[in-house]
Amino acid sequence: MMEKYNHECSRKVKDVSLQDLRDMLAEFARARGWEQYHSPRNLLLALVGEVGELSEIFQWKGEVAKGLPNWTSDDKEHLEEELSDVLLYLVQLADVCGLDLGQAALTKIVKNAQKYPVNPTSHA
Ligand SMILES: [Mg+2]
Numbered sequence: 001m002m003e004k005y006n007h008e009c010s011r012k013v014k015d016v017s018l019q020d021l022r023d024m025l026a027e028f029a030r031a032r033g034w035e036q037y038h039s040p041r042n043l044l045l046a047l048v049g050e051v052g053e054l055s056e057i058f059q060w061k062g063e064v065a066k067g068l069p070n071w072t073s074d075d076k077e078h079l080e081e082e083l084s085d086v087l088l089y090l091v092q093l094a095d096v097c098g099l100d101l102g103q104a105a106l107t108k109i110v111k112n113a114q115k116y117p118v119n120p121t122s123h124a
Pocket residue numbers: 050053081082085
């Protein structure tokens with residue numbers, strides 16, 4: 001799994017599944033003996049820490065235009081890294097809780113659609 005992505009990392013990977021990320025992260029932790037530290041609570045706290053790092057990027061900037069037209073490539077790379085940290089901890093948290101995050105997210109979207117039905121008159 002990891003070898004596949006090491007090889008493919010230099011070019012764009014078409015579709016990355018949450019399951020692929022989950023499996024890669026589990027292998028990454030297992031290989032380093034880190035599983036013992038990856039309790040649900042520890043992963044949640046790590047996730048919150050990364051959300052803080054993500055927030056710092058936007059802090060004091062005022063409103064930011066979609067597409068980040070005025071950001072440097074370094075700023076965008078930093079944002080990509082912190083967004084990824086958040087995603088990776090989220091995936092690991094769901095994994096150690098024994099949940100299928102992809103399936104759960106699909107179910108939640110369906111629930112949200114039922115809760116908030118489309119109202120054709122609400123937008124022009
Ligand atoms: Mg980070």
